[in-house]
Amino acid sequence: MAATSEKQNSTKPPPSPSPLRNSKFCQSNMRILISGGAGFIGSHLVDKLMENEKNEVIVADNYFTGSKENLKKWIGHPRFELIRHDVTEPLLIEVDRIYHLACPASPIFYKYNPVKTIKTNVIGTLNMLGLAKRVGARILLTSTSEVYGDPLIHPQPESYWGNVNPIGVRSCYDEGKRVAETLMFDYHRQHGIEIRIARIFNTYGPRMNIDDGRVVSNFIAQALRGEALTVQKPGTQTRSFCYVSDMVDGLIRLMEGDDTGPINIGNPGEFTMVELAETVKELINPSIEIKMVENTPDDPRQRKPDISKAKEVLGWEPKVKLREGLPLMEEDFRLRLNVPKN
Template sequence: MDRTPKIRTYSSCRPLFVEVDQIYHLACPASPIFYKYNSVKTIKTNVIGTLNMLGLAKRLRARILFTSTSEVYGDPLEHPQKETYWGNVNPIGVRSCYDEGKRMAETLMFDYYRQYGIEIRIARIFNTYGQRMNIDDGRVGSNFIAQAIRNEPLTVQLPGTQTRSVCYVSDLVDGLNQLMEGTDAGPINLGNPGEFTMKELAKAVQELINPEVQISEVENTPDDPPQRKPDITKAKEVLGWEPKVNLHEGIPLMEDDFRQRLGVPRT
C-alpha cells in the first residue's frame, strides 16, 4: 500500500545526475482506498515530500511541475470549477489527508516561487482513467471495467447522481508536457469537461463491455463530492490543450489492457 516512501526522506532526493533541468513531481496515491489506508503517510508525502522536491529544484535550479488535484475544490459550491475558485474542503474529514495535503503542497510551491524564484508549474488533475491503471485501484473507472470483465455487478455508490468528468490518460500526459514546456505557473485544470453521473458511467461500461452484467447500488463513502467538472478555458487559452479521446473510445482501450492482464479473453 505504501507506494511513495522515498520522497519523504530528504537523503533519497539527492540526484543521481547533476544535470537536471525539469522535475515532474507526481508522487502520492490518488485512489481513496490507497490514500486513506495510511493517511499520515499520505499527508507526509504531500507536504514533506513536496518540501524535499522543492529543495532539490532549488539546489539544481530546475523547473518543477507538481500534480495537484480537483480534490482541492472539495464539495464545490461553484460548477464547473475554475482555477480561481478557492474550494469548499472539510479539513478534518477522511479525505483531508489527500485534498488538504495537496492544497498545502500548492502553497509550498508558490512560496518557493515567490521567495526563491523557483520555476513552478501546477496542474490540477481531474478524474483520469486508462491503460496500465491498477486493476484494483478502487476508483470508479477501474472498478466498473474490472467488474464487467469479471462478470460481477457494477457497484454504483448511492445516490448514483453524483457526477465526474473522466479524462483518458494520453490526453492528460499531453497536457502535463505542454504545461511543463509552457510559461504559465498555473494552477491549470487538466481534465475532460464531459460530465457523467455514476449511473450513466456504469451504463456506458455495461453497454460497451458486458450487456449481461447487473448494476447494483452500495452505500457511499464520507465526503464524496456530488459534482465535479473542470472549466478548462485556461488550458485552452494558455496551453492550446483540450482532450481528444472521448469515453466511448477510451473504455475499449482500457478494457483490452485489463483483459490481457487478467487473462480473460473476449468471448
C-alpha cells in the same frame, strides 16, 4: 493568472553543472526526474518523454501503488534510470526538470495510511522543492480537482477556492495537495523557483491498478469478472473522465510553457456514476447487473473542469471521448485478467 517565471529574491544561484554537461559528447540535453513515475499516469509520462532522444528520464518511486512492471520496457535503457526512493526523504541528484507525481491517488489507498499521505504531500513536496532550488530545476506538481472539495461552483474554474472539509477522512489528500500548492508558490515567491501546477481531474486508461478502487477501474474489472457493478449511492454524483494520453500531453505542455498555473487539466465531458455504469455495461458486458452500495464520507457531489485557461494558455484540449477510451482500457484489463474477448 499572469505568466510569471522570473526569479525574485533568489537566495543563491544554483550550482554550476559539470563541464561535461556542455561537452559535445554529452548524450542528453534534458535530465528529467519523475517522482511517482512507476504509477499509472507517471509511467505513461515516462513513455512519452522517452520518445525524445534528447531526454534522460529518472524515476524515483517507493512502489506503494506503482510497480516496476509499468516501466519494464525501459529498464536497462541507457537514457533511463529507476530509483527505489521515498520522497519523504531528501534526494540529491542533478536534474533540469522535476515532474512531482509521487502520492497515492485512489481514495482507498490515500485513506489507508492518512498520516503517510499527508507526509508525502507536505514533506515530499518540500523535498522536491529543495531539490529544485539546489539545482535550479523547474518543477511541476500534479495537484488535483480535489482541492475544490465538494464544489459549490460548477464547472470549477482555477479562481475557485474550494469547499474542503479540513478534518475529514479525505483531507490527508485534498488538504495535503492544497498545502503542496502553497509550498510551490512560497518557493516561487521567496526563492524564485520556476513552478508549474496542474490540477488534474479524474483520469483513466491502461495500467491502472486492477484493484485500484477508483470507479473506472472497478467497473471494468467487475464487468470482465462477471460481478455486479457497484454504484455508490446516490449514483447521481458526477465526474468528468480524461483519457491518460490527453493528460500526458497537457502535463508536458504545461511544463514547457510559460505559465505557473494552477491550470485545470481534465475532460469536461460530465457523467453521473449511474451513466458511467450503464456505459460500461453496454460496451463490455450487457448481461451484468448494476447494484447500489453505501458511499464513503465527503464524496464530492459534482465535478467538471472549466478548461478555458488550458485552451487559451496551453492550446490544449482533450481529444479522446469516454466511449473511445473505455475500450482501450478494456483491452489492457482483458490481457491482465486473462479474459479473452468472445
